[in-house]
Amino acid sequence: MDILGIIEKMLKGIEVKLNCDFFDGREKYENIAKKIIFTGQIDKYYNYRFGELEYRGLKFETDILNEENYQGNAVVNYTEYEIPYTRIIEHKHFEYGMQNKTIITKEYPNDWDKEKEPYYPINDDKNNNLYKKYKQLSEKDHKVLFGGRLGQYKYYDMDKIIEEALGCVNKEMP
Numbered sequence: 001m002d003i004l005g006i007i008e009k010m011l012k013g014i015e016v017k018l019n020c021d022f023f024d025g026r027e028k029y030e031n032i033a034k035k036i037i038f039t040g041q042i043d044k045y046y047n048y049r050f051g052e053l054e055y056r057g058l059k060f061e062t063d064i065l066n067e068e069n070y071q072g073n074a075v076v077n078y079t080e081y082e083i084p085y086t087r088i089i090e091h092k093h094f095e096y097g098m099q100n101k102t103i104i105t106k107e108y109p110n111d112w113d114k115e116k117e118p119y120y121p122i123n124d125d126k127n128n129n130l131y132k133k134y135k136q137l138s139e140k141d142h143k144v145l146f147g148g149r150l151g152q153y154k155y156y157d158m159d160k161i162i163e164e165a166l167g168c169v170n171k172e173m174p
């Protein structure tokens with residue numbers, strides 16, 4: 001079974017709505033169940049009452065190249081100071097693509113403000129202390145569980161976030 005099949009099976013019998021912003025229908029979503037899992041920004045959920053958490057932004061530059069193969073691999077990271085991008089993704093290699101052309105995306109570090117996508121939390125003392133205040137507030141809030149990189153203000157790799165989600169389910173529904 002491929003990944004889509006696994007996800008379809010997991011969601012069987014569950015109503016799924018896509019492209020809905022929680023904050024555009026907050027009252028409705030908060031009352032949809034006795035307890036909700038929120039995977040958005042915890043500071044936004046609490047209307048930034050203690051202040052705003054900061055994130056690292058990213059900028060993407062995508063090119064179609066007239067060659068079969070650019071880098072021979074899906075992801076190559078660049079850590080050199082002189083190179084402005086941090087990695088190059090060559091999409092066809094995720095799926096063993098055999099096309100004549102190839103598409104690459106360069107990822108550049110970028111500033112962040114509230115209008116932009118929050119990519120990585122900045123886990124320095126200032127932001128961690130602010131997050132602690134939101135976490136303490138959330139612990140008294142028994143109607144909502146905060147999950148994931150935005151809800152818990154923490155970087156997770158894919159395998160770790162799945163482990164965390166399964167741990168959460170086991171705790172909530174032993």
Ligand SMILES: Cc1cc2nc3c(=O)[nH]c(=O)nc-3n(C[C@H](O)[C@H](O)[C@H](O)COP(=O)(O)OP(=O)(O)OC[C@H]3O[C@@H](n4cnc5c(N)ncnc54)[C@H](O)[C@@H]3O)c2cc1C
Binds near residue numbers: 021023041158161
């Ligand atoms: C740029 C980047 C590169 C990465 N590269 C790797 C990698 O190479 N390998 C690896 O293992 N991991 C990588 N990760 C980490 C991986 O993406 C995360 O582990 C994973 O996505 C975390 O899952 P999550 O559920 O916490 O967050 P997300 O996947 O971000 O899910 C949160 C969900 O909540 C939804 N949401 C948020 N706010 C709202 C709202 N207001 N209303 C409705 N819905 C909302 C979002 O739409 C999203 O679907 C990378 C992360 C980033 C940002």
